[in-house]
Amino acid sequence: xxxxxxxxxxxxxxxxxxxxxxxxxxxxxxxxxxxxxxxxxxxxxxxxxxxxxxxxxxxxxxxxxxxxxxxxxxxxxxxxxxxxxxxxxxxxxxxxxxxxxxxxxxxxxxxxxxxxxxxxxx
DNA sequence: GTAAACCGGCGTCAGGTGGG
DNA sequence: CCCACCTGACGCCGGTTTAC
Numbered sequence: 001x002x003x004x005x006x007x008x009x010x011x012x013x014x015x016x017x018x019x020x021x022x023x024x025x026x027x028x029x030x031x032x033x034x035x036x037x038x039x040x041x042x043x044x045x046x047x048x049x050x051x052x053x054x055x056x057x058x059x060x061x062x063x064x065x066x067x068x069x070x071x072x073x074x075x076x077x078x079x080x081x082x083x084x085x086x087x088x089x090x091x092x093x094x095x096x097x098x099x100x101x102x103x104x105x106x107x108x109x110x111x112x113x114x115x116x117x118x119x120x121x122x
Numbered sequence: 123g124t125a126a127a128c129c130g131g132c133g134t135c136a137g138g139t140g141g142g
Numbered sequence: 143c144c145c146a147c148c149t150g151a152c153g154c155c156g157g158t159t160t161a162c
Contacts, residue, residue, distance in 0.1 A: 075133060081149055
């Protein structure tokens with residue numbers, strides 16, 4: 001399929017380690033507690049190499065969590081979208097059925113009226 | 123019985139859109 | 143702007159139908 005997306009780039013940019021693991025399809029879900037945007041500014045404003053590594057790992061984790069969350073939401077949105085579309089199609093089909101019935105009865109009615117008129121003329 | 127065609131559903135990506 | 147959400151398009155998969 002197509003290449004990665006925004007958040008991964010973001011992750012790569014943010015995480016010095018670039019340790020982004022691509023989770024397979026049908027990701028496991030779970031992971032609740034959504035934080036819309038803005039990474040939490042790390043508690044460690046300055047530190048040694050170890051602190052930096054920990055920090056980037058943390059950021060990487062955060063990015064992948066966000067990605068997972070985004071996928072989860074999109075998965076759900078797609079399901080809902082399909083449900084909605086199906087309902088819409090069903091509704092249209094019902095409408096077609098109703099209109100066809102109406103059309104039939106109108107045709108019948110017209111035929112009957114024509115008959116009456118014909119008898120009057122004769 | 124089985125290969126091929128068809129179908130319906132799913133997850134993901136990409137692009138559009140509206141709201142803050 | 144940026145973000146979240148919606149939806150079309152794509153590819154994959156498992157189940158069902160059809161032709162042999």
